[in-house]
Amino acid sequence: MHLERTRANWVGFSTIVVKEIRRILRIWVQTVVPPVIQMTLYFLIFGSVIGSRVGKMNGYDYMTYIAPGLIMMSVITNSYTNVVSSFFGAKFSRYVEELMISPLANASILLGYMAGGMFRGLLVGAIVTLVAALFTNLPIAHPWVIVTTALLTSAMFSVGGFLNALFAKKFDDVTIIPTFVLTPLVYLGGVFYSIALLPPIWQHVTRVDPLLYMIDTLRYGFLGVSDIALTEAYAIMVGFLVLLFALALWLLRRGTGLKS
Amino acid sequence: MANTNAQPALRIENLRKTYRGGIEALRGVSIEVARGEFFALLGPNGAGKTTLIGIVASLVNKSAGSIHVFGKNADEDPAGVRSQIGLVPQEVNFNLWERVIDIIVNQAGYYGIPRREALERSERYLHQLDLWKYRNTNARALSGGFKRRLMVARALVHNPPLLILDEPTAGVDIELRRSMWVFLQQLNAEGVTIILTTHYLEEAESLCRKIAIIQHGRISEQGDMHELLESLRMETFVLDLARPLSETPPLEDFALRRIDDATLELDMCRGQNINDAFAQLSAAGVQVRSLRNKSNRLEEIFMRLVEEERNASRTHAS
Numbered sequence: 001m002h003l004e005r006t007r008a009n010w011v012g013f014s015t016i017v018v019k020e021i022r023r024i025l026r027i028w029v030q031t032v033v034p035p036v037i038q039m040t041l042y043f044l045i046f047g048s049v050i051g052s053r054v055g056k057m058n059g060y061d062y063m064t065y066i067a068p069g070l071i072m073m074s075v076i077t078n079s080y081t082n083v084v085s086s087f088f089g090a091k092f093s094r095y096v097e098e099l100m101i102s103p104l105a106n107a108s109i110l111l112g113y114m115a116g117g118m119f120r121g122l123l124v125g126a127i128v129t130l131v132a133a134l135f136t137n138l139p140i141a142h143p144w145v146i147v148t149t150a151l152l153t154s155a156m157f158s159v160g161g162f163l164n165a166l167f168a169k170k171f172d173d174v175t176i177i178p179t180f181v182l183t184p185l186v187y188l189g190g191v192f193y194s195i196a197l198l199p200p201i202w203q204h205v206t207r208v209d210p211l212l213y214m215i216d217t218l219r220y221g222f223l224g225v226s227d228i229a230l231t232e233a234y235a236i237m238v239g240f241l242v243l244l245f246a247l248a249l250w251l252l253r254r255g256t257g258l259k260s
Numbered sequence: 261m262a263n264t265n266a267q268p269a270l271r272i273e274n275l276r277k278t279y280r281g282g283i284e285a286l287r288g289v290s291i292e293v294a295r296g297e298f299f300a301l302l303g304p305n306g307a308g309k310t311t312l313i314g315i316v317a318s319l320v321n322k323s324a325g326s327i328h329v330f331g332k333n334a335d336e337d338p339a340g341v342r343s344q345i346g347l348v349p350q351e352v353n354f355n356l357w358e359r360v361i362d363i364i365v366n367q368a369g370y371y372g373i374p375r376r377e378a379l380e381r382s383e384r385y386l387h388q389l390d391l392w393k394y395r396n397t398n399a400r401a402l403s404g405g406f407k408r409r410l411m412v413a414r415a416l417v418h419n420p421p422l423l424i425l426d427e428p429t430a431g432v433d434i435e436l437r438r439s440m441w442v443f444l445q446q447l448n449a450e451g452v453t454i455i456l457t458t459h460y461l462e463e464a465e466s467l468c469r470k471i472a473i474i475q476h477g478r479i480s481e482q483g484d485m486h487e488l489l490e491s492l493r494m495e496t497f498v499l500d501l502a503r504p505l506s507e508t509p510p511l512e513d514f515a516l517r518r519i520d521d522a523t524l525e526l527d528m529c530r531g532q533n534i535n536d537a538f539a540q541l542s543a544a545g546v547q548v549r550s551l552r553n554k555s556n557r558l559e560e561i562f563m564r565l566v567e568e569e570r571n572a573s574r575t576h577a578s
Contacts, residue, residue: 005339008372015369019362094353098414101317101347102370103339259321260279 005105012104013112020086020116024123031082031120032127035074039128042070043135046192058194058225064139067132068219069191072153074128076186076211079121079154080178083113083161088168096258106252110162110245117158118151125150141224149221152237153214159244166248166257185211190219195227210240267331269295269422269453270316275325277311277477285311287477289325293455293470295421298448300468300485301457304515304527308477309457310350313426317347329422343371346420348411350427356400360391360410363399364417371418378417385413389443405436412440416447423447424455429463441467459515461496461527473529496554497534499524502547509544511537525554 024031043063051062058065090096099109132138140146164177189211195203206212213233220226251257270293277286285308293299303309314320316327318338327334329341354363361382368378386392389409394402402410408428415423425444429437437460444467448454458464464471465485473481504521514537515527524546526537541548 005372011372011374012370015366019366090355093355094351095355097319097349097353098367099370100319101342101345102367103342103372104370105339255321259319 005103008103009105009108012102013108013115016099016109016112017115017119020082020113021119023086024082024116024120031078032124035078035124036127036131039070039074040131043067043131047135058196058223060223060225061136063136064223065194065219066192067129067136067138068222069189069215071125071128071132072149072211072215072218073186073191075121075125075150075154076157076214077178077182078124079117079157080161080164080182082120083117083158084164084168084174084178085161086116087113087162087165088171088174091165091168091258092171100258106249110159110248110252113162114155114158117161118154121154121157122150125154138222139224140222142221145221145230146218148234149214149217149237152234152241153218156237156241156244159241159248162248163244163251166251168257185209186215188212189215190227191215210236213237267328269293269297269330270455271328272312272316273326275312275315275327276323277308277315277320278323285477286315286323286325289474289477289479291472291479291482293453295330295453296448296451297453297470298444298468299453299455300464300471301455301474302461302464302471303457303474304513307474309474310426312474313347313349313424313455313457317345317424318342343418344420344422346415346418346423348408348415348423348425348428350430352407352411354399354407354410354414356398358399359396360386360399360402361395363410364414367414368417373418381417381419382413385416389413390439405432408432408436408440412443421451422453422455426457427459428456429458429460437463459517459527495528497526497528498552498554499526499541499548500550500552502549505546509541509546511540511544514540 047063047066051066054062056062087096090099129138160177164174168174188206189209190206195206195212195216198206207228213228213236216226216228217230217233217237220230270291272289272291275286275289276284278284289308289312291301301309301312311320315322316329316334318334318341327341329344332340332344334341358366361379364382364386365375365378368381369375373381382395383392386395389412391406391409391413394406399407399410412425412428415425428444429440432440441463444454444456454467456464456468468485471481471483471485472479498519501522501524505518505524506521508516508518508524511526514532516537517525519525528534528537538548
């Protein structure tokens, strides 16, 4: 019986994953192309045009220095946006009820949407990495750090998007968090600069921003230079992921944002 | 462990639902539906039918009470209960941008049915509901009637022993409604327990053997269909209007439907006074020119014409 349920939950989980991946690939012009164009412009303007006048940062060309931050920015925003738009769409058009009436475990639903978000985040991240390789000679210092950081971050922001979708009541609510929370945190998380350049007090303030740890760890994976200790960064990433995942599961079980 | 074969298909005990804001939608509802039954749940708009169905199908949180489906407690084994139920909701609730076949196959997946088997089952139900030719069509392109058929096919893909339909024929044409009746009767004959809510009393009368009437969140009548109809003397009146109307005027305690610009249908239960309805209509500025009992003769004539037309085209084609 237990095995049967586990197998059924696996089938349900893979159904959501396949559905999500097909959706992302079917509307690739909306899901994949815009972030790639946006990042290409960042490379052109900040990297090539302005970057050539900035000089070295932590021993690297400015273009090379900002590349990991821009890759991480793509992973974060695309993982988040994918889940929030897909799950809120299901909620708004009520086809989330297909899942709610089914015997599928809440964890399978959450993991299914997370996998969709991670797929898009990592896909766009990989393409942006290729774009970066066209502009600069990007080294790969620690491949496993790159892989684990990208996985943890995309998982974390996929759950974040899921939570946003649970609470969202209208389409405006879907854009509020990315615009007013996510974007400032990404920009202040050291995408375009090393926090060592900030006055000491602002260095401490910046450390409250969880995105700093992800951006910095990915930069360490590519360049081998970092402002933050690796263990501290991983502890924060894993901690946030576990916390957000548990919160999302609890809310799903209560039916928050789904059941009246 | 309880002998599930001896248990009723659905047993609801003292079910209560109070929405945020204090609205009491259900005030202690108890219903028992036997296995293999064709059960009608009737009641005016806002009586609590959809809330009741929503709670049974896990779409709405209950405030109190218990639900057992084939002996399984919904609180103790929610997944076990959900796997026994197929739901056809009142409103369209599938992704309109997905293909018909994908909607069915995905739903099967959510019930743990592997893709290969899901495709076989989908083909069977899409054929049975005359949707196979639309399998690769985006759902948004389907007509209203076919959208309802799609929801029936989706609800059946995991072969549930209990099928709940919330006004499955609302707004569909007579031919489609009749074909849906035949299909549901076949399913019931195969052993599927069916619970149906409908505003079409003739639909409930011709399909269902047992009935419960819900009003203001309470079961006001429950029992054998024929006995109840006899005692209820529920009637439907057709009101011809003196002036055309673009919207259905809101009537308290009466089920009123707008058929067209100049016609309304009014359901009346035992104990209700037609003067109350007329007073409310008059207050809403609606002027009634004439009143008559509803009969199904026009439907019969229409169906006969449709059948004759279909037979003629078949003869012509062969």
